[in-house]
Amino acid sequence: MSVSQKMPVLEVLQAGPWASLQDAGRFGVRPLGITQGGPADLHAWAWANRLLGNPWNTASVEILLGGLQLEFTGKAWACITGADLGATLDGEPLQLWQPFQLHRGQRLAFATPRQGIRAYLAVAGGFPGLKPVLGSLACVVRERLGGHQGQGQLLQVGDQLPLPGSASSPPARRQHLVVPDYKQTPDLALIPGAQIRHFSGRSLFQAFNTPWQVDQRADRMGVRLTGPRLECQQPKLISEGIALGGVQVPADGQPFVLLNDRQTIGGYPRLGTLTPLACSRLAQCAPGSKVLFRAQGLDQAQREYRSFLQNC
Structure with a gap:
């Protein structure tokens, strides 16, 4: 996008490995084969905007692994949440999860991960003038949208x-804010699905009582987990719609958790679905990290998610 020099801007001086603009996501388009996009860590993204008083769907910059450097040509309030990527302003360390003021000519830089892998940079008032595609600014590289x-x-x-x-x-206001400790091994809440009955008893015990390791094959489409081989006797499936957090188990028995840029349909059996907040926590796990599955009922998951939405 070409921006007039009379308008204050945030300019990219150095691009990180994966920095993109994300709002809440693109919904109502899956019948067209288009995925939702949006922030991989919904929790951190939402609080970056909430701490600035921005409306829910305000776009922010999702920064993976650091390496991004920006210069500001105007004055603005901003907030960084999510991973600690060693953010500095004119070389001075920044406090995460709280607003700070930016002035003309200042440079914001992200180094490398110290805790977590995805940070979110929000600006009070958002980024005006950008045009949504199919109702959203969410960037989905594979689909060349947003x-x-x-x-x-x-x-x-x-x-x-x-x-x-x-x-x-x-x-x-900062009430209800709980800053996650990304160094802790997370318990990922999983809502069991109908196909779980086709997994062997041993596999189900292992699925919920064995730590899983995040594989190198992890991106915004999904995260591969490695551990015990899960066995499923599900008859051949017809492809069906896939929700955020779906835990697919292909023939090799190693689960794959589908995230924001997932395909819209799939035919592998599923243990169930991670909650949105569990997906957020998984999105902060680097390859080699350990995670655990914890079964959760739908009612409890909905109550927790409603509480999160009310506070953000």
Whole structure:
């Protein structure tokens, strides 16, 4: 997107390995074969906006593994949540999970992961003037949809994001905020699905009582987990719709958790579905990390998710 120099902007000086613009996601389009996109860590993304007083669907920058450097040509309030990627402002360390003010000419840099792998940079007022695609700015590279230019591009050197013209102070409220400890082994809440009855008893015991390791094959489409081989006697399946957090088990018995940029249909049997907040926590796990599955009922999962939405 070409932005007039009279408009304050955030300019990319150095592009990280994967930095993209994400709002809440693209919904109502799966019948077209189009996935939702949106923040891999919904929890961190939502709080980045909440701490600035932004509306729910305000776009922010998702930063994977660091390496991103930005310069600001105007004044703005901003907030960084999620992973600790060693963020600095003009070389000085920044406090995460709280708003800070940016001034013209200041440089914001992200180094390498210290805890977690995805950080979120939100600006008070968002990035005005960008055009949604199918109702969303969420960047999905595979589908060439959304993002700052509308065609699914990651942020590159020289790209500019428009900043709001004013820099009003964000609200001071922080109640209900619980900052995650990404170094802890997470218990991932999993809602069992109908196909779970086709897995052997031994496999089910192992699935919920054995740590799983995050594989190198992990991206915004999904995360491969390695551990005991799960056995399923499910007859051949017809492909069906896949929800966020679906835990598919292919023929090799190693589960694959589907995330925001997943395909819209699939034919592998599923243990069930991770809750949105469990998906958020998994999105912060680096390859080699350990995770655990914890069975959770649908009613409890819905109560926890409603509480999260009410507070954000």
